[in-house]
Amino acid sequence: MRFSDETLLDITKRFRAELTRGLGGDSNATASLKMLPTFVRSIPDGTEKGDFIALDLGGSAFRILRVKVSHENRQTVEMESETYDTPDEIMHGSGTRLFDHVAECLGNFMEKHKIKDKKLPVGFTFSFPCRQKKLDEGYLIKWTKRFKASGVEGADVVQLLNKAIEKRGDYEADIMAVVNDTVGTMMTCGFDDQRCEVGIIIGTGTNACYMEELRHIDLVEGDEGRMCVNTEWGAFGDDGSLEDLRTQFDIEIDRGSLNPGKQL
Structure with missing residues (x-):
């Protein structure tokens, strides 16, 4: 149940690789993190009314x-x-x-x-x-x-x-x-503090979004400026990449869920 620092760094490495795969035009289809473009191009600047x-x-x-x-x-x-x-x-x-x-x-x-x-x-x-x-x-x-x-x-x-x-x-x-609710969260916080460029939800599910450079997002045309990306990180491991780390309890909970094998 308790991961060593070494294992955590290994998970971080796998996670980063999945983020990159999700952003790539050729690799997105098979990536577990879908890195969905939101078409939100900036955070609020405080002048909205x-x-x-x-x-x-x-x-x-x-x-x-x-x-x-x-x-x-x-x-x-x-x-x-x-x-x-x-x-x-x-x-x-x-x-x-x-x-x-x-x-x-x-x-x-x-x-x-x-x-x-x-x-x-x-x-x-x-x-x-x-x-x-x-x-x-x-x-x-x-x-x-x-x-x-x-x-x-x-x-x-x-x-x-x-x-x-x-x-x-x-x-x-x-x-x-x-x-997405992650985007709503980021925008709400961004309204008060313009340095806020990440939104995270920990509730019924967990997910995050963040502002990405457009040139890194292959799924959208253009490379000027930035766009918010919804990572859909709850699906990390859906492709089997965490099987060596999952316990019998993880497997049992997943089996009893509404969508087994999803949102691992």
């Missing part, structure tokens, strides 16, 4: 926040939030039902906060591995954690949510961005 809604789907609870950022006298951030349960039958049911649930919670939130008549910009924190080609579109690669809703893998989650909102027809929402 406005009235926003943030959705956070990915843990055991679904959260909705209204965030007001203003600069009168001094910078202030006001937040109001509500938490909604996501029952197992919704997590494991159909994708349509899941996004209907999200749209219903958002409707309830807007009703409660008396903003149903406004079309506010929405940021959608969706804490699962997504392939992105732009900021407001994210194709779910695969469910992780306790989620297993059908018909969502391979689909654009922004489109699914828009469809659920349109079907209701009692409010409008403008989904500007879909981001």
